[in-house]
Amino acid sequence: MRYPLLGLKHLLEHRELWPYAVKSLIVGLLLFMLLVAIAAGLILGVFSEPLEFKTVLLGCAAVLLGIVGGIVLFALIGNVIAGPYLEAMTERMMADAGRLKETPRGYWAAFAGGLVDQAGRFALFLAVQAMLFGVWLTPAALFHPLAASVVTAFFVAIEHLEYPLEARGLRFFARIDWALKRLWPSLGFGTTLVFVMPFAGFVFLPAAVCGAVLLEAELERSTATSGIPSA
Numbered sequence: 001m002r003y004p005l006l007g008l009k010h011l012l013e014h015r016e017l018w019p020y021a022v023k024s025l026i027v028g029l030l031l032f033m034l035l036v037a038i039a040a041g042l043i044l045g046v047f048s049e050p051l052e053f054k055t056v057l058l059g060c061a062a063v064l065l066g067i068v069g070g071i072v073l074f075a076l077i078g079n080v081i082a083g084p085y086l087e088a089m090t091e092r093m094m095a096d097a098g099r100l101k102e103t104p105r106g107y108w109a110a111f112a113g114g115l116v117d118q119a120g121r122f123a124l125f126l127a128v129q130a131m132l133f134g135v136w137l138t139p140a141a142l143f144h145p146l147a148a149s150v151v152t153a154f155f156v157a158i159e160h161l162e163y164p165l166e167a168r169g170l171r172f173f174a175r176i177d178w179a180l181k182r183l184w185p186s187l188g189f190g191t192t193l194v195f196v197m198p199f200a201g202f203v204f205l206p207a208a209v210c211g212a213v214l215l216e217a218e219l220e221r222s223t224a225t226s227g228i229p230s231a
Contacts, residue, residue: 007211020089021206024082028202084110157190
């Protein structure tokens, strides 16, 4: 659970990583400004008409849904757009640690790969969450919020751990399998990010990726020490 903060510490101490982080922050900021402008236009459009109770109620509901949808959209698109810079930062970190030869694949190739992975991860996340609604047909319905939260934390962890795992050449489902075999550390990492990211947003994203690289390296060392075959 402390690895997101360790990632922030690592990022602040290594200036060679700053250019990658700054580029990811710039594209994230531009996307954020675009979403704010769209939201502002919708709000002004709703409240430009004469105010009636029904109009205000529907307008507030639309604004709330727009904010929630904007956060989700920002998380999905922002990670894809900033992904190539974060991928290059990951490869630099792992190369400096002697774990990987730095072989950047270019922005557009990384963008396309990130887009496919994000779409697949989001589809899998929705499928698992939809399956969890089945517990409402059983006496275990009380535990649905807890189960849904656990799934969310796991997928948030995967979204960041995929950077070092992809750099090592693991495919989509192999990354999921890697995290499932290290479930408790993955859940701890994802839980911290669930609480941090809504407030820090894209500003904390480079630090979170640095933390994921550090965590993946530590878990691999632990696996090698215990004699368990690595993924």
